[in-house]
Amino acid sequence: MPRPDHLMTLLGTAVLYLGIGVTSLATAGEADDWRQFRGPNCSGVSQSDLPLPTHFSATENVLWTHELGDGVASAVIADGRCYCTGLLGDTETEGTFVVYCFDAATGKPHWQREFPTGDLPRITRPNSHASSTPATDGERVYVYFSTLGLKALDCQTGKDVWEDAIEPPNFLLGWGAAASPVLVDDLVIFAQDDDLNPFIAAYEAKTGSVRWRKERPEMLGGYAAPVLCTADGRTDIVLAGSGKLKGYRPSDGKELWNCNTMLRTVMTSPVVVDDSIFISIQSYGDTDRHLKPALLQWKDTDQDGKLSREEVPKPFWKKFDKGDKNKDQFLVDTEIDAAFQSPDNMVGGGRTIQSVRGGGTGDVTETHLQWNLDNRSPSNLSSPLAVDGRVYVVKKGGLSSCFNADDGSTVWKLKRVHNFGEYYASPVYGDGKIYLTGENGLVAVLAAGPKLKFLAKKNDMGDSILATPSIADGKLFFRTRNGIVVVGNGE
16 A cells, blocks of 8 residues: 555566465465465465456446445455455544454355554545455464554454554654565564564464564665565565665574665565566655655645654654754754664665566675666556566556566556556456556456557446455455455356
8 A cells, every 4th residue: 555555555477376485386275365465475466267357346246245444455365255354433533443254255244353443643544544454374364453463363253363562653754554464384474664663573373472573774664565585496575665675584584685776665565476576666756855855845834944843743753853963953954864764775766667686695786686667657556566477557647557577678658547546556467357446446457468458447346445456266356445345257
C-alpha cells in the first residue's frame, strides 16, 4: 500500500505456480483460495481456471455487498469464507477495529469481532488505520492493527487464539502502518520496516510462540511483503527494503544473502517466478538524494533549512541527539542523514524495474542481478504483476508498461489505460485477464498478452479503492474505501 495493502499496504509466470517453494502446490481444495495479500506467494495470480467476469460495476453482476467501515486492506478467502477488516467510529483519534467473517458465496455473516483501538497515531492520508491485509490458513485468521498488535482468531467462531502486542511502528513522515502477515508452512511471517525498529519475525501459527525474530537496523520505513523463492533446491524468505533485497532461512531466520540494488524507500512488493524475483520501485528524488530532502520538505516547519528537535517526532529524539554532533540542538546538512539513515546503507532515490535471481550466499549483487531498468515506468505504490513471461506495471495517471521477464526488453511502455487517477491497488490476474484498479474506483480489464488489448475500460465500483482486489471461486472481491463489493458472472 499507502501505502496500503501493503499501506500507503502498505508491485506471475509461464506457469501459474510462482515458486512457493517450502509449501507444496495448492491442493484441489485450496486452488481457489486467496489466503493472504495478493494471494499465492503475494503474486496477484489466481491459480484457478474458473471464468471471471469482464464487465461489472457497483450494480452489474454483483453477488453481494456489505458495509465495513473505513479501510484499505484486501479481503482474504479460504474454505468458502471471506475475511475482511474495517474501522468504525472516529477514524482519526480512536475508534473500533472490526474483523468480519462472511460466507464467500452469499455474503451471509458468520461472525464479527470488535476491538477498541485506543489512541490512534497520526497517519498520512489516504492511508487508513485499517490497512493491513489479514492472512488465513483456514483454521485461524491472522490480523494486525498497529495499536493492538498481531492477533490470531479462530476461523469458525472468531474467538481469540493468541496475540502478540507488538510495539506500534514509528514513521518519520507519519505514513502509518500497513504491514501484512503472510504464511509459510506452519509459520506466520510478519515484517515491519518502520523508521525506528524495523524487523522480521516468525510465529508458530498454532500457538503464537516466536520461532525467531531478526532486527533490520539498516532499513527505513517501507511496506514490502515477504515472499518465497526457491533456487538451487533451497527455499528462502525474500524481503525487499532500503537499498537491499535480502534472503532469510525460513527455519531460523538466518540472513543468507543480500543484493544491494534497491532504492531508499520501498513501498512495493516483489513477485517471484521460478527462481527469478521481480520488483518495481520509485523512491523520492534521484540516486544522490538521501533522506534529507524529504525531511526538510515535510518536517522543517519554519523552512529555515535545518531541523530542530521539536520538528522531529518524540520517539526519534534519541536518534536526533546522536546525530547532533556539535550539540547545537539542530540537525544541518549531513547531520540529518547521519541521524536517521544507516551509515552502511546511504542509498538514494530513483526508479528501477529489475530482476534478481534468488539463492546464493553473502553479497550477490554482482552475480545475481539479471537485469535492471532505470526508467519512468515504475510506481512507488503499485506492485508489479508477472505472468506468461511478461512483467506488467501501472502507475499514476493510468500509465501502463510491460516488459519481457527474461531480459527486461520493452513490450510496451507508458501507454494509457483510459483512467487517469492514482493507483494504489496492484494488478491481479485470473482467467487470462489482468485487472487494473484505480483509486477512483474504475477498473480496467486487459487481455494478458504481448499487446495492450482492452476487454473493458471503466467498470465503475462506485467508491474509492486503494486495496488490491482478491480472486476466489470465480469471483472478484473489491474492498472499497467503505465496504466490499463481490462480483461474478451472474450464473
